[in-house]
Amino acid sequence: MTRPFKLVDVFGREDFSGNPLAVIADAEGLDTEKMQSITRWLNLSETTFLLPPTLAGADYRVRIFTLERELPFAGHPTLGSCHAWLEAGGRPAEPKRIVQECGVGLVPLRRTGETLSFAAPPLVRSGPVDEADLAEAAEVLRIPRESIVDAEWIDNGPGWLGIMLASADAVLALDPLGSCRRRVDIGVIGPHPEGAEAAFEIRVFFSNHLGTIVEDPVTGSLNASAAQWLFASGRAKAAYTAAQGTAIGRTGRILVERDEAGEIWIGGKTRTLFEGSAAL
Numbered sequence: 063m064t065r066p067f068k069l070v071d072v073f074g075r076e077d078f079s080g081n082p083l084a085v086i087a088d089a090e091g092l093d094t095e096k097m098q099s100i101t102r103w104l105n106l107s108e109t110t111f112l113l114p115p116t117l118a119g120a121d122y123r124v125r126i127f128t129l130e131r132e133l134p135f136a137g138h139p140t141l142g143s144c145h146a147w148l149e150a151g152g153r154p155a156e157p158k159r160i161v162q163e164c165g166v167g168l169v170p171l172r173r174t175g176e177t178l179s180f181a182a183p184p185l186v187r188s189g190p191v192d193e194a195d196l197a198e199a200a201e202v203l204r205i206p207r208e209s210i211v212d213a214e215w216i217d218n219g220p221g222w223l224g225i226m227l228a229s230a231d232a233v234l235a236l237d238p239l240g241s242c243r244r245r246v247d248i249g250v251i252g253p254h255p256e257g258a259e260a261a262f263e264i265r266v267f268f269s270n271h272l273g274t275i276v277e278d279p280v281t282g283s284l285n286a287s288a289a290q291w292l293f294a295s296g297r298a299k300a301a302y303t304a305a306q307g308t309a310i311g312r313t314g315r316i317l318v319e320r321d322e323a324g325e326i327w328i329g330g331k332t333r334t335l336f337e338g339s340a341a342l
Contacts, residue, residue: 065089066150068337070142073280073306073330075313080330081280083142084109087150089125092342094132100342101127107278108136110143120163121154122147130271134165135219137282137328141178144171145332166219172327177317179329182286187217199225202246202267202275203238212295216287220268221247224284224291230254230263234309241273249284253297260305260315261298264288279307280314286328289318293326 066087074080084104089097089111101109113123124143126133133139144160154160160171162180170181191199191213200207203225212226225248227233233252246269254260264285266278278284285304292298298318307314317329 064339065342066339068146068334070145071333071335072138072142073314075315079313081138082106083139085143085146087112089113097127102129108139110139115163117163120161123163135183137286140180141332144178176331177329178332179327182326183218185218187215189215202242203236214291216291218283218287220283222249222284222287225250227252233263233265238267242269245269246275251288261302262304264304264306277310279312282328285316289326
């Protein structure tokens with residue numbers, strides 16, 4: 063069967079500067095094993111598969127795969143999948159609201175000009191981090207334990223541990239280990255000086271299926287949970303832009319807003335850079 067696919071740049075300030083995503087449409091009939099093998103062959107951080115919804119209120123359903131496993135939720139795959147669904151002619155039931163079904167349930171999205179945004183999902187794990195986990199995080203990041211200003215579990219599906227450093231420069235100076243004996247899912251945050259283009263610098267490190275520690279170019283799920291932490295702690299009080307990917311030559315820009323109801327929205331630009339069809 064021939065199925066359409068798109069390669070979408072998500073969160074990039076310009077073409078080829080964000081996080082790429084492969085989106086396979088019309089994915090009915092592909093089983094989990096096949097989806098995982100396609101994802102590994104493409105060798106991108108995530109590949110998604112578009113399916114008809116199964117929950118009332120959803121416009122479409124998506125399954126999200128990394129090279130190692132299926133995720134219940136991820137940010138840049140959510141925006142990229144929505145972009146591909148809309149570009150292929152998808153029409154939401156409500157004109158100004160798109161609803162995605164995924165492993166965490168229903169995720170609302172909205173479109174404003176060139177920007178797509180998703181509502182930050184609830185955390186599945188939050189709260190303080192014990193000293194053993196902090197010591198291990200400092201070891202992975204190759205920094206003194208006392209350099210960590212604050213830390214919190216900010217997990218909305220992938221398993222994120224949030225680490226706060228004193229400044230964006232401290233974040234950009236990180237040179238973490240190349241591998242770790244345990245799974246790594248760490249998001250590091252540092253403030254830029256007041257008046258800078260971006261309010262915070264973000265770097266995300268995770269271990270792949272081989273145990274190698276990889277830096278993610280731009281990470282929507284981490285930015286969503288980080289925003290929840292930043293607003294709750296008073297470090298963010300108004301809409302802001304976060305930068306990610308700087309250290310690896312990307313110019314990811316994440317637009318963060320808290321609406322009047324207190325809901326946090328994570329947005330960015332999405333662009334289809336390649337498309338075609340594949341016999342799958």
